[in-house]
Amino acid sequence: TVFRVTCTPIDSAPVSAVLTSLEDVTSIETASQMRRDFVANVSHELRTPLTALVGFIETLRGPARDDAAARDRFLEIMAREAVRMNRLVDDLLSLSRVESEERVRPTELQTLPEIVESVCLSLRPLAEAAGVVFDIGLAPNLPQVRGDADQLRQVFTNLIENAIKYGGSGGVIHIQYDLLARDPNLGSAAVAVTVADEGPGIDTIHLHRLTERFYRADDHRAQSAGGTGLGLAIVKHIMNRHRGHLKIDSTVGKGSRFRISLPVRGK
Numbered sequence: 001t002v003f004r005v006t007c008t009p010i011d012s013a014p015v016s017a018v019l020t021s022l023e024d025v026t027s028i029e030t031a032s033q034m035r036r037d038f039v040a041n042v043s044h045e046l047r048t049p050l051t052a053l054v055g056f057i058e059t060l061r062g063p064a065r066d067d068a069a070a071r072d073r074f075l076e077i078m079a080r081e082a083v084r085m086n087r088l089v090d091d092l093l094s095l096s097r098v099e100s101e102e103r104v105r106p107t108e109l110q111t112l113p114e115i116v117e118s119v120c121l122s123l124r125p126l127a128e129a130a131g132v133v134f135d136i137g138l139a140p141n142l143p144q145v146r147g148d149a150d151q152l153r154q155v156f157t158n159l160i161e162n163a164i165k166y167g168g169s170g171g172v173i174h175i176q177y178d179l180l181a182r183d184p185n186l187g188s189a190a191v192a193v194t195v196a197d198e199g200p201g202i203d204t205i206h207l208h209r210l211t212e213r214f215y216r217a218d219d220h221r222a223q224s225a226g227g228t229g230l231g232l233a234i235v236k237h238i239m240n241r242h243r244g245h246l247k248i249d250s251t252v253g254k255g256s257r258f259r260i261s262l263p264v265r266g267k
């Protein structure tokens, strides 16, 4: 707990006096600490690719000026670092947009299997390059849910991209639809979509922190996969905005399951 102590001299008192007040400013302090941490994290995340870019530019202007093979290799790395910075800025903008819209509930009716299938179609080249195939379950008579189509697309893009990135090559990504009479996390009927991979899984100690901004369970693997550490934070905020829920289960050595559920309400 953080207290702010204010001392005010009182001149009008017959004897000289000081009024001392104590104010609980814990929540203000926590918010400003979070803001400081966020800015420090963003700066760090941007500095890494920028340092690499500056280093390679210097090398290309100096020692590697006439080395065509080195130039091609360095340009390739520079392009990758620039893509990483671009992705980071895109993710930061998405996060800030969904956070600022969190109080506004989406009203349009959406058909989740349509959104999921269009995302799978867009991600097929990435999946093929990683040697991963999709196994999409049946979705008989699922009711529509209220949602923002772009944001729901982003949810499934982030979850399926992660399953491709971390799921290991040669694996299968299982997508399953369920109609829950009552989702205990929402206290109402819900449509659930599960994205499950057959990857290395995630240790239990990380599970509850995965939706924090910039949290990575395996820094090395996430860095080499080009992740920003913001994908699941974005999913969580979009779910909050939709009054939905994200549930993560994982077994090391077997794989991970990310299930989102969205409430089904009357027409």
Ligand code: ADP
Pocket: 158, 162, 163, 166, 167, 197, 199, 200, 201, 202, 210, 211, 215, 216, 217, 218, 219, 222, 226, 227, 228, 229, 230, 231, 232, 233, 256
């Ligand atoms: P990133 O951009 O790093 O992928 P995310 O917020 O999407 O960030 O994910 C946070 C971390 O959770 C990742 O860095 C990774 O360590 C872990 N993770 C996410 N999805 C999976 C998955 N399907 N299998 C294993 N680990 C995962």
